Amino acid sequence: MNSPTAADRAASSHAAEFDYIIVGAGSAGCVLANRLSASGKYSVLLLEAGPKDRNIWIHVPLGYGKLFKERTVNWMYQTEPEPGLDGRSIFQPRGKTLGGSSSINGLLYVRGQHEDYDRWRQHGNIGWGFDDVLPYFRKAEDQQRGADEFHGTGGPLPVSDTRHPDVLSDAFIAAAVETGLPFNPDFNGATQEGVGLFQTTTRRGRRASTAVAYLRPALKQGHLRVETDALAQRVLFEGRRAVGVEYRQHGVAHVARARQEVLVCSGAYNSPQLLQLSGIGPADLLRQHGIEVVMDAPGVGRDLQDHMQVRMVMRCAQKITLNDIVNHPIRKTMMALRYAAFRTGPLTIAAGTAGAFFKTDPRLATPDIQVHFLPFSTDKMGEALHSYSGFSASVCQLRPESRGSLRIKSADPSVPPEIRINYLATETDRTANVEGLKILRKMLHAPALKPFVIDEVEPGAAVVSDSDLLAYCRQRGSTIYHPTSTCRMGNDSLAVVDQRLRVRGIDGLRVVDGSIMPDLVSGNTNAPIIMIAEKASEMILQDAG
Template sequence: MTMRNFDYIVVGAGSAGCALAGRLAEDGRTSVLLLEAGPKDRNIWIHIPIGYGKTMFDPKNNWQFYSEPEPHLNGRKIYQPRGRTLGGSSSINGLVYIRGQAEDFDAWAALGNTGWGWSDILPYFKRSERNERGASEYHGGDGPLSVSNIRGKNELVEAFINGAGELGIPRTDDFNGAHQEGVGYFQLTTRNGLRCSAAKAYLPAARARGNLVVETDAHATGVIFEGKRAVGVRYVRGGQALEARANCEVVLSAGAFQSPQLLQLSGIGDTDHLRALGIQPVHDAPQVGKNLQDHLQSRLIYKCTKPITTNDELRTLWGTAKIGMRWIFRKEGPVAAGIQLGGMFARAVPQARTPDVQFHFGTISADMTAGKPHDFSGFTVSMCNLRPTSRGEVNARSRDARDAPAALFNYLSTKEDEDMMLAGFRLARGVAASRSMSPYIAEEYRPGPGVASDEETLAFVREYATTIFHPVGTCRMGDDATSVVDPRLKVRGVTCLRVVDASIMPLLLSGNTNAGAMVIGEKAADMMKEDRRKTP
């Protein structure tokens, strides 16, 4: 057993952890240890945007979790990819840059989370962002995270945009501006045609100063306590049991699955559950692992009348070569942008004040996300309910940190979520039937015209719906005594321990969660610096 001392220890080099560690180390004097259970981000497919089709099932860079059998999805175990490398899920995701709605953050503040309203959070989004469009009222121009336009127009995406316009959904060039509602092209976390992960954005400058130590292949096994004060972390690296001590604070940034697992392994959780696993309780916190939320997506697949899809390009060596050349010479096309080029945020039910469904439009089709493309010309319209009411939980399965935690989402367990899925389906089919889109549709391949009634549609969803990879909420932030962390992200019942990642979100953001996770890291760094200045 060897031991070293740092001011701060951050467990998890994902979206929030990289942002937090990079900002904490800015002054050059504060010592920070960043622990990552996965390897360095050397895999070439991490950096090429279309490569997430390769890393989606790569056990070296992906935790490859599965849910427990979901009772409302025909008992299916739903695949849960999570990043296991520097950058975490920002290194293997679909690169879509979405912040959510201003109302999401105001809802957090209304729950008692002072300092987390939209006016408080927008400056952090701007600070983090280097948007190629430059600085503006809603965007930053010189932050560490590169955000880029999708270059070139796509015939199918344009048809989708025009079809939505026929239904009254406005075209937009900015889902992160004054209003989220609209249909258009996404912006992506890319730089010069390559992925800009949280690791690429936040770590190089900090590491160059010499006060940030990054250890990969370092699997944390628990927090070290002296009484109720967190003083360090136990971890395993290269088969060796190690300890590191924190002079100031320990921070868990291991994500919505593993941050609650680590709290429980460290003695913070439901006392009965901990004792059943043979873990000595440090603090009784029954809500650790509860409040699990995620976006459940359903995918509609269409056969295209024209050979203009990514399926067609990937079918031949010449087509594949052309895709590569477009990336090399113009930094555009599927290699530079993946396949989720277009998106839509819309109101599927009339009473909605803000968009309640999100669509991803992909110029490719396969039986599953990142699966083998179909042998026909095809494209995909995926849809999710932005604010689901179903709730699940995550729990440590054993005392061994190497055992994947047990996650049960309870997807589609409420009538509200069923109704929203049906409303989203009707909207998707409405766009497909538009004058602009219908000339491109040979047939609806899945679910197909035989699925028409509400009962048939829900049966299809229960058999085929999957996650769109946005788990949050399992270390809920709040001002009430039952919340896991307070609004300054301090774990209740102990000292010198915080959780900083998407698990603290009390409510799921209305959109992709990666940008939000990084902003949580940005804000946490400021709070921790402020608290340290106040310490005698």
């Protein structure tokens, strides 16, 4: 039940009170915690279901490989069987620690295209065009290259160039240029199209999660309380006003009350799950699980989108890949010593060294494919690297049409939700992935890479026709870890939040994270989510008066 019971009221009469309660200490939650507590005017409680970010591999950039299936800091969700991917269930890692997914992600700093945000605005989301959001990207940023029209310095989030020069990445860039793609030194500048090196959210060779960049400085101010291992059970309401949060910590139930607002920042999976558990969602689903309906909101959990990736693997002619280092005890030891002494070398590699953005059809206005190039290869991310010298590159369709859903399976908050993404559900999505692979294959076989290539391991020389390439996409395609849009911002009947991220029809409740995106941005999602939280924090403070 979701209306306060007598027990709730008795507990809440002794409950701690705060001006703001933030549920989820991830990419958005840590930003809000910093900005809302900065003036000292407001008290803030930040609840995180996972532990403190003490795992050493969180802070080593290449450590994402160690955390990929580390249950202590990862929700480790799975989709339901995906019809478009031969009925396979697709692994969905999500951060469960201070910093959330910014503590276990691939560290790439990519904003998406200017047109993504203009499209949001054109759909009626006033204040979310590119010119509107650029100041918040710049506010967040401490750009190593200095400030300019598109970049800022002095912000909490360091954005840095690679600390590991890599001959394979340079060769990939040269190969892409040979196929006609322009060199682009800044994917986050005037235009995204082209090939170049990624920048990362690191500082001097260490990961800069939002816990490091935003939360640690905020904790020094004394107006913020952080509770870890605190799993939110439900938002509490008086009528249609959110008044607090019930959470469970070390087996004990607690209630905290919010004088101003409850801010749900639990991500594209956990935010709609919490709303549904709290009585906001599709009424039939809630009643099915014995949850009292606070508001019938059929849009909660709908419109789930994610970026899919399909990888190509090449056998390298020279022993210069990360495979060769990791599989050689002496070279592996030297890599560790180099990192310990200088914070440089292969341990600083992000989940993409070089990248490319291109169009599969010249009639498109902007790129529809992103490439992540890596100087190593593996069957699945998080598993052992291949024993042979190998490198890989993947295609990622930037604006998939396919949409899925998230629905609770139980009224128990500890039970994982039902996740359906519906990869490759439309002809546009299928065609883009096939054409993307064909273009990437030309790059990987271009003259600049020939000295480094023995052969193509996956999909292999025999996979040539469109039907065979599509079959390969179905067999090997997987997520690139960018779920969004399950609490979508908009003005229509299925929109969950308005332009100020307030839950429609409810007072004192907002959602601030990637779930509010009207649709996917054309790139990695961490930087846009940080921007969303920067903008939201300003709106929240404005509304507080």
